[in-house]
Amino acid sequence: xxxxxxxxxxxxxxxxxxxxxxxxxxxxxxxxxxxxxxxxxxxxxxxxxxxxxxxxxxxxxxxxxxxxxxxxxxxxxxxxxxxxxxxxxxxxxxxxxxxxxxxxxxxxxxxxxxxxxxxxxxxxxxx
Numbered sequence: 223x224x225x226x227x228x229x230x231x232x233x234x235x236x237x238x239x240x241x242x243x244x245x246x247x248x249x250x251x252x253x254x255x256x257x258x259x260x261x262x263x264x265x266x267x268x269x270x271x272x273x274x275x276x277x278x279x280x281x282x283x284x285x286x287x288x289x290x291x292x293x294x295x296x297x298x299x300x301x302x303x304x305x306x307x308x309x310x311x312x313x314x315x316x317x318x319x320x321x322x323x324x325x326x327x328x329x330x331x332x333x334x335x336x337x338x339x340x341x342x343x344x345x346x347x348x349x
Contacts, residue, residue, distance in 0.1 A: 250330075251286050251287055251288050251308075251330040252285075252287055252288075253287060253288065253289070253290075253347070254274070254276075254284070254287045254288075254289060254345070254347070255272065255274055256287075257284065257285040257286065257287035258284040258285045258287065261276060261277060261278055261282070261284050262274045262276050262284075262345070263275045263276070263277075267349075269349065270348060270349055271346055271347065271348060271349065272345075272346070272347050272349060273344065273345070273346050274344070274345040274346075274347070275342070275343075275344060276342065276343040276344070276345050277340055277341070277342045278303075278333065278334070278335035278340065278341045278342075279335065279340055280335060280337060280338050280339060280340070281334075281335060281336075282334070282335050283332055283333065283334035283335075284332055284333050284334075285332065286308065286330055286331065286332055287330070287331070287332075288327075288328055288329055288330050288331070289325065289327060289328040289347060290327050290328075291327060291347065291348040291349075292324070292325055292326050292327050292328070292347075292348065293324075293325050293328070293345050293346060293347045293348075294322065294323070294324055294325075294345070294346040294347075295322070295323050295325060295343050295344070295345055296321075296322045296343060296344040297317045297318065297319055297320065297321045297322070297342075297343055298319060298342040298343060298344060299319050299339065299340060299341060299342045300316075300317065300318055300319050300337070300339075301315070301316070301317045301335065301337065301341035301342075301343070302314075302315070302316045302335070302336045302337040302341075303315050303316075303317075303333055303334060303335055303336055303337075303341060304333075304334045304336055305331050305332070305333050305334075306331060306332050306334075307329055307330065307331045308329065308330040308331065314336070
């Protein structure tokens with residue numbers, strides 16, 4: 223119960239931070255859930271936010287997309303990933319289940335699961 227409350231508090235704090243992220247210039251690539259709807263499942267939305275359950279299978283890579291207004295990411299599983307931007311910049315990351323991060327606007331990129339297990343997140347994005 224304490225873990226659930228702690229995670230809920232982290233998500234709420236991260237969501238509040240995302241609201242302050244500001245508005246980025248529009249990208250010429252689709253939003254994540256429109257680019258790869260098989261990976262990004264919309265589980266809730268209103269006029270301001272979209273909440274997604276996101277799952278990459280082992281070795282799966284999504285299509286080029288952006289997060290033009292920033293996002294909150296809560297990791298449901300440990301994840302080992304590679305992100306590649308349109309200009310070729312490569313970033314490899316390892317995250318632990320239970321981590322929550324607030325990201326500023328993210329330019330056009332792809333995300334690939336390098337692990338032998340599913341990589342699962344909850345994303346909250348401003349519309």
